[in-house]
Amino acid sequence: MFRATARRCLPRRSPPPTPATSSAPASRTAPPAVQPISFRATRQVGFTAATVVLAIGAGAWYTNQDTLERTSSSSSLFSSWSRTLSGAPGTGLQPSLARQRWEETYARASEWVARVPGNRLAIILAENWVEMSEAKRTSAGLIASFVGIWLAWKLPAKLGIGQWLAHQPLSGKAITLFTSTFSHRTLTHLGFNSIALFSFSGATFAALSHAGADLLPRSTSRYEFLTLFATAGVVSALASHLWFSRVIAGGLLRRGLTTREVRSAVLPSLGASGAVYALVSLTALSFPSTSVSLIFLPFFPIPIGLATSALVAVDVIGLVRGWRMFDHAAHLAGAAMGAGWCLAGHALFEQVRTWMWDGQKQRIEEEQGRRRDRGVGGWVSI
Known part of the structure; x- marks a missing residue:
């Protein structure tokens, strides 16, 4: 596990001469201008901060969305949840929801194998994919x-x-x-x-x-x-x-x-x-x-x-x-x-x-109602 900086990882090569420079005498070819080095890192720090904020926000949103999609049909879970009960039963990874994700993964793999009948390699790949955590x-x-x-x-x-x-x-x-x-x-x-x-x-x-x-x-x-x-x-x-x-x-x-x-x-x-x-x-x-x-x-x-x-x-x-x-x-x-x-x-x-x-809970409940009216299901895990 290395983040490399050695020359062997990214060799530096001089760019090939352009037609204009290759035809001119060497004594008349001026070296390309070198930009002065700037020690400011405002752009990089700002980009990093934005990436961290965006990643945390997106990760939290998708975690909630995936969880709510699978629990919105159970009103008892919503009514029993409380923000003040840190670590209470019902928090953390829920085995029933994790099992549901695995079942969806299994169904998706089965559908993929069915599209390539008789392909032994497809069966082996699907089995290994499903068996992985x-x-x-x-x-x-x-x-x-x-x-x-x-x-x-x-x-x-x-x-x-x-x-x-x-x-x-x-x-x-x-x-x-x-x-x-x-x-x-x-x-x-x-x-x-x-x-x-x-x-x-x-x-x-x-x-x-x-x-x-x-x-x-x-x-x-x-x-x-x-x-x-x-x-x-x-x-x-x-x-x-x-x-x-x-x-x-x-x-x-x-x-x-x-x-x-x-x-x-x-x-x-x-x-x-x-x-x-x-x-x-x-x-x-x-x-x-x-x-x-x-x-x-x-x-x-x-x-x-x-x-x-x-x-x-x-x-x-x-x-x-x-x-x-x-x-x-x-x-x-x-x-x-x-x-x-x-x-x-x-x-x-x-x-x-x-x-x-x-x-998100409110929007999911409203969307679930519209999906039931249209006969559309929920998410499918991969």
Whole structure:
């Protein structure tokens, strides 16, 4: 689980000469102008703040919507709910609603298999998809997006897609704080982060589904999981941006390097490890007695608290000593986000849900009445 900054992850190539420059004598070709380096990060900070607010709002809304769609037919559940009873029966993940989601997933998979009769591969895929937990299915969807972006790196460089798949701290861009979270250029980088994401998704789902701060019932923790992943990813990318654009670039300029040399030295970064670190630290705080095993030493379990502390210590040392292979600033920010979500983020997410609940409940009840009149059903899970 690494967010990479090394040259091997994003090589820098000089653009090919244009016809105009290639035909002119070398002595008359002026080097392209280099824009001065700006240390302002207003755009990136604003983008990150907006992304966090939007992600939390969207995650809370979809969690409520999914839950209300499945409970609106039971008036007893609505009448028994109270905002003042934190942790009372009826809050947190409801097994009956989770079972309903699984049954809908099973029905959807069965319909898909029926459309390709006699296809043994389709049956195997459907069986494995249904047997996976919702946590694994969610992480599999994220990994599929990783693979899609990894394939996008294989497209011709002249298309210019790469500039939107990695975050260059000195580019002035903000959107790449988000897109780079899903981007991996090498297969090794993709593999490590995907394995870590898949491994910790189940524990993270369990922590989010059974936290004591729950104020409302819920049918799924998928949307909170995705909220945590997105916010941790963009915040860790912002931490990387601030470290390299202000600390590293500023230090190089003070040492007398030219603007062109500084721009060549400050490399782009990419990868989901900041978000994955958030899952690791949240799991370590939620289940401190859990043990983990390294990929290369599977028979030697290590207490998760010790393993997480060791990872954080390595990143602190790497940040102080200036190691450049991995993005240590992003790793540390991701770990901090996971700890923050465990201590306060989940409670904030639940509070946002309560702010939205009454309005959504009223709209859902009205919509359910119209659906019954039209004979239309509810949601279908995937």
